[in-house]
Structures are given as structure tokens and as C-alpha cells.
Amino acid sequence: MSDAVKVGFVPFSAASRGILVVFCDDTLKSGAATRKALGKAADTIKRAAATNAFKAKSGSTLDILAPEGIKAPRLIVVGIGKPSDIKEKDFLKFGGVIAGKLNAGSDAVTVIAELADGAMQPDTAAAIASGIRLRAYKFDRYKTKKKDGENGAVRADVSIAVGDVAAAKKAFAPEQHIVDGVIIARELVNEPPNVLYPEEFARRASQLKKVGVDVEILDVKAMTKLGMGALLGVAQGSTRPGRTVIMRWNGGKKGEQPVAFVGKGVCFDTGGISIKGAANMEDMKGDMGGAACVVGLMHALAARKAKVNAVGAIGLVENMPDGNAQRPGDIVTSMSGQTIEIINTDAEGRLVLADVLWYVAKKFKPKFMVDLATLTGAIMVALGTEHAGLFSNNDELAERLTKVGIETGERVWRMPLGPEYDKMIDSQFADVKNAGARNGGSITAAQFLQRFVDDTPWAHLDIAGTAMGAPKTDINHSWGSGYGVRLLERLVTEYYETTK
Ligand code: MN
Ligand code: ZN
Numbered sequence: 446m447s448d449a450v451k452v453g454f455v456p457f458s459a460a461s462r463g464i465l466v467v468f469c470d471d472t473l474k475s476g477a478a479t480r481k482a483l484g485k486a487a488d489t490i491k492r493a494a495a496t497n498a499f500k501a502k503s504g505s506t507l508d509i510l511a512p513e514g515i516k517a518p519r520l521i522v523v524g525i526g527k528p529s530d531i532k533e534k535d536f537l538k539f540g541g542v543i544a545g546k547l548n549a550g551s552d553a554v555t556v557i558a559e560l561a562d563g564a565m566q567p568d569t570a571a572a573i574a575s576g577i578r579l580r581a582y583k584f585d586r587y588k589t590k591k592k593d594g595e596n597g598a599v600r601a602d603v604s605i606a607v608g609d610v611a612a613a614k615k616a617f618a619p620e621q622h623i624v625d626g627v628i629i630a631r632e633l634v635n636e637p638p639n640v641l642y643p644e645e646f647a648r649r650a651s652q653l654k655k656v657g658v659d660v661e662i663l664d665v666k667a668m669t670k671l672g673m674g675a676l677l678g679v680a681q682g683s684t685r686p687g688r689t690v691i692m693r694w695n696g697g698k699k700g701e702q703p704v705a706f707v708g709k710g711v712c713f714d715t716g717g718i719s720i721k722g723a724a725n726m727e728d729m730k731g732d733m734g735g736a737a738c739v740v741g742l743m744h745a746l747a748a749r750k751a752k753v754n755a756v757g758a759i760g761l762v763e764n765m766p767d768g769n770a771q772r773p774g775d776i777v778t779s780m781s782g783q784t785i786e787i788i789n790t791d792a793e794g795r796l797v798l799a800d801v802l803w804y805v806a807k808k809f810k811p812k813f814m815v816d817l818a819t820l821t822g823a824i825m826v827a828l829g830t831e832h833a834g835l836f837s838n839n840d841e842l843a844e845r846l847t848k849v850g851i852e853t854g855e856r857v858w859r860m861p862l863g864p865e866y867d868k869m870i871d872s873q874f875a876d877v878k879n880a881g882a883r884n885g886g887s888i889t890a891a892q893f894l895q896r897f898v899d900d901t902p903w904a905h906l907d908i909a910g911t912a913m914g915a916p917k918t919d920i921n922h923s924w925g926s927g928y929g930v931r932l933l934e935r936l937v938t939e940y941y942e943t944t945k
């Protein structure tokens with residue numbers, strides 16, 4: 446990754462370059478290394494805190510230019526609130542808050558990673574480093590006129606001063622690959638659809654070979670041979686042919702059942718013949734957010750050499766209206782043999798996933814499959830943009846996803862499945878239809894997918910509200926959020942790696 450922000454670790458004794466960043470809790474206390482770095486400026490903080498009513502609430506900042514008593518050109522005090530209230534993900538946030546205070550100039554920055562009771566733990570310092578990089582990311586490749594200041598990406602050379610440099614570096618080593626994975630996913634979501642179409646997406650996924658991932662690309666001929674009639678039905682309306690990409694990372698025991706991740710990769714979704722309205726249609730370049738997450742996740746797992754066998758599979762198509770596009774009323778035969786009546790050509794994501802899920806279930810017999818898809822607008826009506834919708838045929842998998850969601854801040858909320866909903870997609874002409882009525886739209890979509898997973902433990906994440914255009918957060922100001930990479934990476938780390 447070519448980052449504009451460099452983050453490294455130095456010992457407390459070498460903490461002297463550039464803008465100074467320190468932490469303090471709600472009692473305005475700080476540790477010995479911080480007091481030493483601050484010198485007489487400590488009084489300035491106390492005075493400024495009093496006049497600005499700075500209470501060191503979690504994530505709040507006090508920004509002082511040319512502080513008296515030290516040579517730093519600027520001092521940023523980051524509040525951490527009440528120490529006993531701090532959650533793991535808060536340190537990522539503190540990193541994000543720091544990056545948010547920096548600007549497009551090339552700044553040297555020193556962050557004193559210390560709390561009142563001493564140096565921060567290595568993984569805490571690493572989380573701050575990750576938060577800085579995540580928040581600093583900006584997609585501005587296509588802006589030819591970059592202004593100095595607010596319009597450019599943050600450029601900074603950040604030294605994080607810690608108690609144990611070697612331990613902090615060791616803790617950050619895997620974490621920075623996860624950050625890279627998130628940024629890869631964001632890049633893919635942000636790219637315009639004339640640049641990122643199925644073949645180009647497949648080419649970019651192939652770059653994972655550099656980190657040791659096996660990448661296989663199924664072209665139209667191969668997919669036709671496999672009988673992927675549901676995916677190909679969507680793809681047939683575009684002059685840009687569809688692709689399925691299978692990525693395999695074999696870091697676990699030889700022959701051990703893999704875990705599997707499946708992503709919807711509709712590089713652009715016009716709705717097809719059931720065409721969408723013009724308003725905000727440009728957002729449909731992000732209809733491949735699930736596939737983007739899978740690529741970012743596979744990067745993270747491979748680059749940090751996760752001890753797991755993992756399969757990533759993405760179905761890539763463009764859904765276009767055309768003389769050759771599929772029609773409402775068409776009946777297609779999926780790879781599973783089940784026939785599908787097309788009711789609405791804008792319900793295309795589930796058709797793509799139907800064949801890729803079936804292919805992965807049969808070919809790899811995974812421990813579980815998690816699919817991610819920007820599948821329904823209805824999920825935003827239900828959950829807003831704070832949670833992804835979670836649907837699952839397996840309580841253990843659902844509980845694990847919920848737990849790692851809380852830990853990482855990439856939260857999920859479980860929604861129901863059931864035979865009553867299943868009836869809503871029975872077709873009078875084929876085995877199933879691709880759209881139910883308006884009510885329960887996210888559920889009937891999940892219910893459709895469930896018909897293509899067989900007995901495989903499976904979870905479906907509807908990320909239409911979280912993958913793109915979600916409100917900015919402390920660690921993300923990009924339109925494409927990279928949602929799901931950190932969530933699923935944590936799922937693997939916590940539950941599915943063979944040994945540590
Ligand atoms: Mn659609
Ligand atoms: Zn779509």
C-alpha cells in the first residue's frame with residue numbers, strides 16, 4: 446500500500462519530533478514520560494483545560510499552537526474519558542481522532558502512547574497506529590486539482606513513543622495487514638464503474654497472488670460449463686462479460702476443511718430491464734462492496750499468514766438493460782438445478798450469489814460460508830446504517846459474528862428466517878422466484894439464498910447500509926467503508942485458526 450501516512454514506533458527517550466500528541470484521562474492525569482515531554486507545557490494544558498472547559502471526554506481534543514515551555518509547534522491532547530470505561534475499539538478511535546486533527550501538509554508527529562498509570566500495552570499502541578492509518582485514508586485519485594489543506598490526503602510521518610518498541614512492532618505487524626485489507630476494499634468500492642468492471646476487478650483480485658493466495662478466474666465459458674445459469678442470466682445484458690474469482694489461502698493444516706467467504710460483485714447495477722430511477726444511481730458502483738470485502742479479507746489473512754485454510758469467492762457482473770438482457774418472466778436454471786423465475790431484474794445480487802454459494806458449498810465443503818452483499822434497500826429501512834443485517838441457519842456462527850461485531854465496532858443484527866417467509870418466494874412457474882412482495886424484502890432475499898447453501902452452516906450479511914455511503918466515523922471518512930474486513934478477520938482469528 447502506498448500510504449501518505451507513515452507510522453513507526455520509537456522509545457520514550459526519542460520522543461521529540463514535530464507535533465506532540467499526548468493522552469489524558471478525565472482527571473487530567475498523565476504518566477511520567479508524558480510529564481517529561483510536556484515540561485512546563487503541562488501548566489498550559491491545565492489552564493487551557495480550565496478556560497476551554499476541556500473535560501478529556503473520550504475522543505475529545507485540546508489543540509494548542511506553539512505551547513509555552515516546549516519546542517513542539519503544536520500540542521494535541523486527546524481525552525480518553527474514564528479509564529475503566531475504555532473498550533478495545535476505543536483505541537482505534539483515538540488513533541482516528543489524531544489523524545483527523547492532521548492536515549495535508551507533511552507533518553512530523555510524535556504520539557506519546559502512555560496513560561496515567563504507565564506505557565500503553567503493545568496491542569493498544571498498535572490499535573492507535575491502525576486508527577491513524579484508517580482515518581487518514583482518502584480516495585482522491587481522480588482529482589487533478591488538489592488544493593493544499595483540506596482537500597488533499599493527510600500526509601504525516603508519525604512516531605508512536607512506547608515503552609517497548611519491539612513488542613509494539615510485533616503487535617502492529619499483523620494489524621497493518623488488516624488495515625491494508627480494509628483500504629483495498631475501500632479502494633475497490635470507491636473506484637468508478639467505467640474503470641472497475643468484472644474483468645478489471647478479477648485482475649485486481651489476481652494481485653493477491655503476490656501475498657501467496659491462489660487465484661482462479663472462471664470466465665463465461667467455464668461458468669457455462671458449470672451451469673451457472675443464474676449468474677450468467679444477470680451478466681448477459683452487458684458487453685462486459687461476467688467472471689467468478691476463487692481465491693484460496695492455505696495457511697492451515699493440510700486437508701483441513703476451509704472456512705469460506707462469498708461476495709456479491711455487481712460492478713454496476715442499473716436494475717437491468719426493471720431499471721432503477723436516475724436519482725443516486727451513481728451509487729450503484731458500490732454494489733460490489735461484498736466482493737471488495739472478500740478481496741480485502743483474503744489479503745489480510747494471507748499477508749499476516751493466518752493459520753487457516755480460507756476460500757474467498759466472488760461473482761462479478763454488470764447488470765445492464767440491453768437487447769440481450771434478461772426479462773422479467775424469464776426462467777433460468779441455476780447450477781444447483783433449481784429453476785428460478787425472474788420477477789424483477791433488479792433483484793440480481795441473489796441470482797449471482799445463488800450460483801457462487803452453491804459452487805463453494807459443493808466444491809470445498811467448507812466449515813461454514815459467510816456471504817456479504819449490498820443486497821436490499823429494505824435492510825436500511827430496518828437497521829439504518831449502524832448494523833449489517835445478519836441471517837443464519839446456524840446459531841453458533843450467528844453468535845460468534847455478533848460477538849466479534851461488538852468487539853470490532855462492525856456490528857451486525859440478527860434477523861429472522863423461517864418457512865412462513867420461504868413461502869413468499871414460491872413461484873407458480875418455476876421452483877423459486879427471485880423477488881417476493883415489498884414487505885420483509887431483506888428476509889425474503891435471505892430466504893432465497895438459503896435455498897442455495899444446502900446443509901452448509903451459513904450466514905448472510907446484508908451490507909447495503911454499511912458498505913458505502915454510511916455516515917463518517919472516527920476511523921473512516923471514505924465513501925466506501927471497507928466494512929466487514931475487520932469483522933471477519935476477527936471471526937477467523939478468534940475461532941478458526943488452528944494454532945497461534
Ligand atoms: Mn439490484
Ligand atoms: Zn444490486
